[in-house]
Amino acid sequence: MRYLVALLALAWVVMNALVGYLFVREALTDKMAHKGFVLQSLPLLGGAVLILVCLPLLWQAVRLLTSRSVAA
């Protein structure tokens, strides 16, 4: 069960990191720059934080996959 959960978590990390990347990439385009600071900062900050928060989950999912024993 824990391997399945860890793999699902990894898939969730990849999807969220992709969304975060798309947020940041689009926030830095000229089109968004013309829309003003608020509309540009939402995807920029949101995307950056999303990618950052993916990292600890990535670490825990890998640990769950590779650890020999877990707390029962």
Next chain:
Amino acid sequence: MSKLVVPLVAVVLLLVGLVVSLFELAANQPWGQTLGDNFMFARSLPFTLGLGVALGYARSLWPRTTEPKHRFARSTIWLHWFATLAVLLGLATGGWQYLKGLLDVPSPISMALVYRVHYLAASLLLLVVSVCVTDWWLRGESALGVSRGGFIRALRGLAHELPRWLGGTLGYLLGLDLRRAPPVSEPFTWYERLVSFPTWVIALALITVTGIVKAMRYVFPIPGDVLYWVSAIHVGAMVLLAIKVLDHLRYVLAPSRWRMMRAMLGGSIEVATPPASRSQPAPAEVAPAHPAVGGPA
């Protein structure tokens, strides 16, 4: 008796409301699927919330068996997974809508279908939230809160559970005595009570209130400026919810806390020994090398 009658009446009212709304939609309006779904969703809101309140009332009256080996009641586990489904579907479809606008590309999936699934997920989330709020309110449930006058103690517990550098910084900034033993917190950890649950409440409240206002925009006139900010907050709450899901998974998937995940899958969990009574002499109050629950939060 009333714990069966009240939910049954609410179910009947919801069905009547949906049927009347469907007839209204089919007979009089030339709307497309998306606008029609929006009206269906907006009209069903009072009935969905009413059903949630009725079910929450019934749940509060239902007798509970307290099995110390199980962290959650069976109905709590079901409600958690319904809420999980609703949040994940809502995030996926909401993110899809936002990305379509942001990237300015045609969607390979029918957007009417995306909106329909979003409304269904929102209805499910509203139902679960209203069940839980009503039930907890009527029973005076406070296991995930902090008791009055116990905030400093809770902060000390949190500082012990956080990674050493973060807990130490928190303790230094707030003047907490971290040499004392961490206070016991069962069945929920201090991180769950002080960080995780309050941020869930904020994120869910924001997404729910702004979502209801957005859904009502064709039923009730809402000024454009208000709608603009409500939409911006709705997107912000979506990102906050996505972050919450990632952080929640990070917390419960740590190998040292795998038992928490098992508890939510219906498994049993070992329960800590209750703290000694005040009349007994306290053990040596020296902070242990590791936090009381699993690894660092």
